[in-house]
Amino acid sequence: MEHTERKKRIFSGIQPSGDLTLGSYMGAIKNWVALQDEYDCLYCIVDMHAITVRQVPADLRRRSLEQLAQYIACGLDPQKNIMFIQSHVPAHAELSWVLGCYTQFGELSRMTQFKQKSQQHADNITSGLFTYPVLMAADILLYQADLVPVGADQKQHVELCRDIAQRFNGIYGDVFTLPEPFIPKLGARVMSLAAPENKMSKSDPDGCVFLMDSPDDIRRKFKRAVTDCETAVKFDKENKPGVSNLLTIYSAATGKTIEEAEAEFAGQGYGVFKPAVGDAVIELLRPIREEAERLIKDKAYLQGIYAEGAERAAAVAHRTVRKVYKKIGFVER
Ligand code: TRP
Numbered sequence: 001m002e003h004t005e006r007k008k009r010i011f012s013g014i015q016p017s018g019d020l021t022l023g024s025y026m027g028a029i030k031n032w033v034a035l036q037d038e039y040d041c042l043y044c045i046v047d048m049h050a051i052t053v054r055q056v057p058a059d060l061r062r063r064s065l066e067q068l069a070q071y072i073a074c075g076l077d078p079q080k081n082i083m084f085i086q087s088h089v090p091a092h093a094e095l096s097w098v099l100g101c102y103t104q105f106g107e108l109s110r111m112t113q114f115k116q117k118s119q120q121h122a123d124n125i126t127s128g129l130f131t132y133p134v135l136m137a138a139d140i141l142l143y144q145a146d147l148v149p150v151g152a153d154q155k156q157h158v159e160l161c162r163d164i165a166q167r168f169n170g171i172y173g174d175v176f177t178l179p180e181p182f183i184p185k186l187g188a189r190v191m192s193l194a195a196p197e198n199k200m201s202k203s204d205p206d207g208c209v210f211l212m213d214s215p216d217d218i219r220r221k222f223k224r225a226v227t228d229c230e231t232a233v234k235f236d237k238e239n240k241p242g243v244s245n246l247l248t249i250y251s252a253a254t255g256k257t258i259e260e261a262e263a264e265f266a267g268q269g270y271g272v273f274k275p276a277v278g279d280a281v282i283e284l285l286r287p288i289r290e291e292a293e294r295l296i297k298d299k300a301y302l303q304g305i306y307a308e309g310a311e312r313a314a315a316v317a318h319r320t321v322r323k324v325y326k327k328i329g330f331v332e333r
Pocket of ligand 1: 011012013014015046049135136139140148149150154157
């Protein structure tokens, strides 16, 4: 190990604020699995971000553990990756406070996600919701991550993180690695089955397939998927968003190209196509669901994984916090 070049480091996280979806799998986790050999990866269950909007405590706890089981069931190897729960590593809160003192009110006010979420939760616009991007910057900078795989909606947050890091380094010297958003070209952007103009989202259960959905649920959701009033199975995002989304899903589930999928369903109509996509997804998710169900029952195993993950993460994070505290003039304990 000592003689090999340092692998680039990756950090990413998903909030346990809802159950994982086919969109989370095809757009994020599947790519993480592909990265685990080439990079040094940390994958975090960001429960502290989840409480920026009100959560039911028992659900938050259940989903945090399920999310870990699902990461592993999707193929993330706990030996190769550090998988942990954000609240288990106090350095996230510690660095977040410091970075908040190097972030402008104006910068946070310009965040698109804050504007959206404060509209959605107009009765509960907390300072946590406002400073959410600072906590995210702490997540990333604590581990000196080089690359941050995120969806396009999170790019602005990673850019802010870079700005904060650059500002801090400008004052105190090179403390933080400047991270870059890493938006995989391959990652399928999965849209809602019910409203294919929108991204698949857990807040729209009809248009959303959850990783833990039963085959019957999946079959039903694909049968009802919105298409258009034509008959041809053709990829055309503009004019046929529903069919194009189904082709994207089919291609991601089977490994076939879009062209191969179009050819396969040429002249067959949606009555054949839609259930076939459903079946492909059922087969894709079956082993993941079964393995996750098995792991969720094995509390001791999961505990071992998240305890070890937190320990490994904390060792790295703690070094960064100490360095930062020293630089800004805190007395060493
Ligand atoms: N904000 C991200 C999202 O909602 C989740 C997240 C929190 C994250 N911390 C992160 C993603 C650090 C990447 C890196 O999708």
